[in-house]
Amino acid sequence: MLNKFFSIFFFVLLGMHSLNAQQTEIIAIESLKDDVHLQPEEIFNQTYFIANNGEAEKDLAISLQVPDEWKVIQKIQQISLKPSAKKLVIFSIQVPSGFPVGEHPIDLYAIEKGSDDTLSVRRNVLKVNEIESVSLHFVKAPEIIVAGEQLEATYLLQNNGNTSKKVYIDTYNCDVKGSAEIQVEPGQSVPFTVYNLTSEELLEPREINYTVRALLSGEIAESVFRSFKVFPSKTTRKDLFFRYPVTASATYLASNRNEKYEKAWQFELQGEGALDPEGNHHLEFLARGPNNTNLSFLGLYDQYYIGYSNKNLEFFVGERAYSFTPLTESSRFGMGAENKIIFNNGLFFGFLWVKPRYYEKIESEIAGYTGYKINDDNEFRGYYISKKMEDSPESVQLASISAALKPFESVSFDLEYSKGISPENSDDAFRANVNSHFSIFSLSGNYFYTGKNYPGYYSNSTFYSGNLSANLTDKLSLGVYTKEDFRNAALDTFFVTAPYSKSFQTFLNYNVATRAHLKFYLREYERKDRLVQDKFHYRTRSLNTRFSHRFRKINYSLLGEFGETTNLLQGDGENRQETYRASANFAYQFNPSHSVRAFGSWSNVNSFITGEQRNLTAGLSVTSQIGKNFNANFYLQNAYNIDDYFRNRNLMQLNLDYTFLRKHTLSLRSFYTLFRQQTENPDFTFSLNYAFNLGVPLKQIIRAGDLKGRITYENGEPAEGVILNLRNKTTITDENGEFWFRTIQPGRALLSINRDKMKINEITNIPLPIEVDIIEDEIISLNFKITEGAKLTGSFEVQKSSISVLKNEEVETGNIIVELKNDFEEYRITTNNDGRFSFPIVRPGEWTFKIYTTSIPGGYEIEKSVYQLDFQPGEKMELPIKLKSKKRNIIFKSTDSTLTPLTPGKETSPSAKNESDHQLREKKESRFYSVQIAAFSRKVPDDSGYFEEEQFDFVKQIDNFHKYFKGKFNSVEEAEKERKRLEKFFRNPFIVIIENNKVVPWDGNE
Structure with missing residues (x-):
């Protein structure tokens, strides 16, 4: 039993040893980089350790298998490993630019030499990164077209990345044919076309620029700028006179205000411009009447004035808004006069008188002023003003001194101090304005202070505004802004004074992308009604955010606000409420002629009454150029905020403008309007206006004549699209081959043709450039043809004689001078080294071909040196010319003398001497x-x-x-x-x- 147990135990140990030996590889491969991201086109080094865990030395072939199209430097490497040895193996890998993004496996094999057995395999998964790269290439487009034709330009969009992309084509001054969004696969090229329809009404040659951009993920990947020239299809004569611009108009006004239909006519004659071509004298005038302010939504009161100015004098008399200084009289409308004398050294003096029209408390004002202008950035002024008040027998006196200074390039100041004296008391006023840019900071500020008894445009007022910002980076900026509005401005027009307002805010701006901007700001603001009975007075503290973005043809902005509003017209405890507001503005540009904008806001505020107050505002506007001379604009909005009472608020507006015969305009204006100081019951008003723009001729400034003509081909067909140049003017022939240069200064001029539209073998039947004499007030006619040119080539060939063949003579036929001429043109060239010559394309007709015999090689002659040639259109003539040896006559003379050699036994050979002379010659x-x-x-x-x-x-x-x-x-x-x-x-x-x-x-x- 014990033996049986040991036997089982032995076999178990033996099995475990065998299993362990199978788990331990003889050749082990270890990768040093497992999580690898490959950038296409960049070279990456993949590193491995190869270890020999066996007891015998191994000779190995290390082979790396990668996806097709990948490049590997030294794909197979040979190594030898002793037992327990380890070696480093490096493979350099490059992924092609268009290879798909994603995970791709690579395998490393360790193969034993001799047996070719694979001892070990290691797999790694490498990730190929995404590459976004598109290129935009211009292919073709005409550089010249005729007005009324459509430009078509072809481009090629290419995807150089490794992922499929949707590219948006953004255009300026042109449109894309078909969809502006193009799907492009990796390595693919997609052609597309843009177009621009030009107007037939163009009267002068004009160069038009257009731009095509490829947008990838909202960013401009590439932009191509091009231009083309448009020639008018109609001919017009340039005005020879310098004219003074004048506009005469008549307007029909109508309104159903207060449920009563009213109508009236109003007429206007207005002119403004220079009186001389040099612009030294300037005149302006206006005559408008009768007065219709009772029904005119445009504020068209009757008004009459005339003004003249030159370098040293300014004169004005009539009704307008007169300006003194911001502290004394910022703007005062009425009947008045102003004269100003300006000296060349910068010193000036002036006088001003005005009787206010809409401010009854002042009967009249008179002022004298002087100043000194150092340059455009530095100036000093002084004013003295006397006001005659309605309720006082004594006048109010005001004095002011001011200065505009720019001591440094990035710093400017505007300062004023004023003293006012009234019959009862006196007081001071001061204002200052500063603008500065330094380093990353921008600072601007404005401050007004007027004393309680200061009798100027403002009194008992303090106003200030200030802005400090810092551009930390190209994308990030932050700053602080504060403002308090005027409290008691003494305005003299029928406009109601704007609400009092006070605000403080800190802001942060961030440029998310090229066309995307984000803004955060904390804001506290207060608004108060200035009417006798206050309708609102509230204060709001809120957090605001604004995002604006231009995406393709869409331009939109989103605004959000959340905070708390206190209604200061209500008692404590019931006057606080949360405020939130959201607004959006979307604009879409169909093409350069048509666009639409939609906007809206929703708010819950506590500005005017207690309790919850929700307000929904929505609107739409459309702008369209319906025809060449017809423009339309439509605007619609459902409601307005109550604190906009100080201005007219149009709930609906339609504008139509039509121009005809170049100088005549019809305009329709219709409004559904809440008028100033009203919060309900809008009125409908409209006007129809006719205006005639005329120019009063003052001086003839151009003495000119015209040049017209026609170009045809040899078969009589008109030559359309041929470009001609005369001095600094360019024109193009029409479908009849006709051209017309208008208003050309008299004298001699050269007419030339741009050969871009002509074939290489085409030529005019008369020499160019053509010299023409332009005669004042006359039309010079010039007709000519385009025909096929003729070509003359030829060669000089040596006519071999028996002697020259025997002597194997080589005659140089280069540099022989030949000439081709007629009564108007002449070409002179020399032959090439091989004796050939070739003249440029010449006009058909009779020509004289001449050979300069002095340039013919010595010892040779030609039978004829002058040829009369008659070329036909398109003829190619080859003229071979033979060079013949000159004939020599040898004369033998007899003599009785006997020649004896000088040296006995030797004779001098006559032939030797002749041979020497021949070589010298x-x-x-x-x-x-x-x-x-x-x-x-x-x-x-x-x-x-x-x-x-x-x-x-x-x-x-x-x-x-x-x-x-x-x-x-x-x-x-x-x-x-x-x-x-x-x-x-x-x-x-x-x-x-x-x-x-x-x-x-x-x-x-x-």
Whole structure:
């Protein structure tokens, strides 16, 4: 029994040892990085430890298997591991840019050499990060179109990332054909088109800019800016006169105010502008009547005035709002006069008188003032004012001194001190304004103080406002703002004084994205009615937030407020209530011509009465350009807050404007309005206005004539779309091939054609540019054609003689001067090294082809040096020219003399001497002298004024310069003679030696 137990125990131990041996791998692989994120296109190093847990040395091939398209540097590595040894293995991995985002496995194999057995495998899962990358490429678009046509531009949107993306195409001054949202897969390119419909009413050439942007996740990924030029489809003559602008109008006014229909007519004549082209003299006037303020929602009271100004004088008389100083008389409407004299050194004096129209407490005011203007930023002023009051026989006296100063580039001040003396007492007033920017801080402040008995525009008032902000980063800014409004402004118009208000707030602004902004602010504000019987007086403390965002064609803002409001018109204990408000504003731009805006707010406030007060306000506005000259605007709102009583509140408004015949305008205005000081019972009013804009001619400033014409093709078809330039004007031919330059200054001008719309082999039948004479008040006509040009090419070939063939002569046919000319044009070129020549495209007709015989290689001649050619449209002519050896006549003379050799037994061979002379002559003929007369970095045209008096013979391009030469001479004496003659026409001509087609300056030695 005991033996049986030990036997079982032995086999159990043996089994456990075998199991443990199976669990322990002979080759172990350990990864040092398990949670790996790969960035496409970046190289990542994946690191492993390979350990030998066996008792024998192992030779291994370490192989890394990765997904297709991944790149691995040294994919298989060879290592040897001794028992219990460990080695580091590194693989460099690169993921391509468009590889899909997500988790992807990689496997490392340890393979034993010889047996090819896989001893160990290690799998890792690598995560490929998302790449957002799109590119926008311009493909094609016309650069020139005619007014009334539609521009169409093609673009290519490419996804360079590794995830599918929806890209929104945002445009300026154009629209996308089809959907503006485009789905683009990784590596995919999607074409799309934008368009812009131009107006037929364009009367002058105009360059129009347009921009296409690709928005990815609300951010601008790429933007492409382009422009195109629009030429008018109609021709108009430019006004030759300098005119003074005047507008005459008539308005029909109607209203059902107080349930009573009233109507009236009102007429107006108004002008404002310069009296001379230089703008030195300026005139303005207005005559409007009769008075209709009783029914006019526009406040169109009768008004008459005239004013004149120049550099040194300002004169005005009539009705308007006259301004003295902010403390003494900020604005006082009435009948008055003002004169101001300005000296060139900056000193000025002025006089002002006004009789108020809407403020009965003041009978009249008179003031004298002076000042000194140092520059646009620094000025001093002094005023003395006398007021005649209605209820006092004695006048009120006011004195003021003020200064506008800018001591530093980022700091400015505006200061004023005033003293007021009334019959009973006197008092002071002071105001100050400061603006400053330094470092990350911005500071602005405004402060008014007027004493209790100060008899100015304000009295017994303290007003201040201040703002301090700091831009901590490009995205984050914070600050504080405080304000208190005027208490008893003595306004003299029929506008009711705005409510008294006081506020204090701290704010934080954060730019969430390029087009998204977030604002938080703590606010405490107080508003109080200024009417005799208060309708409201409340104070609110609240936390506010505002978010604004432009997304594609939508622009919206959201506002939220939560706090507590105290109604100060009610007793304590019942006058506090929570306040909350929410408002939204959404605007959508369909295209540049049509847009819509919707807005609304909902609030629960305690501003006017006790208890809960909810208020819902909603509205809609639409703006549309229905036609070329027809604009419409519609506005609708259900209600207004009661504390907006001081202004008219339109619950409904419709505006229509139509312009016709360029100078005439019809306008309809209709309103459903709560008038000032009212809180209910709105009234309907409307007006119909006709206005005529006329210009009174004062001086003819342009003396001009016209140039018109027609361009056709050789077959008589009109040449449409050809661009012509005349001085600084550009035009384009219409469908009939006609063009018209209007209002051109008299004199000689050059007409040229832009060849962009012409084929490469097309040419006009008359030379360009065309010189035309513009005559004042006349129309010059010019018609011409576009035809196919002709082409002349040719070559010089040596006619081999029996002697030249025997001697195997090589004749250089380069630099032979040839010329093609007619009565108007001339082309002169030289042959290439192989003797070929090619002229540019020329006009069909009769031409003269000439060969300069002085440039023909020595010992050769041609049968004919002048050819008369008649080219047909589109003809390509090849002209081969034969070079023939010159004939030599040898004369033998007899003699009775006998030649004896100088040295007995030796004879001098005559043939040897002749052979030597022949070689010398051949050497001289391969080199010649010429005179260099010019060198330019660019090739000049053949009709250049530089060669007007003396033409060049041939040109060579050497060292990036085009060098021009005159003549081919066998001796330096001939060249020197020519050089002296050319000194009359060119500066510093010099002699060169041309040998084997190379130019060498002559140094004065043979």
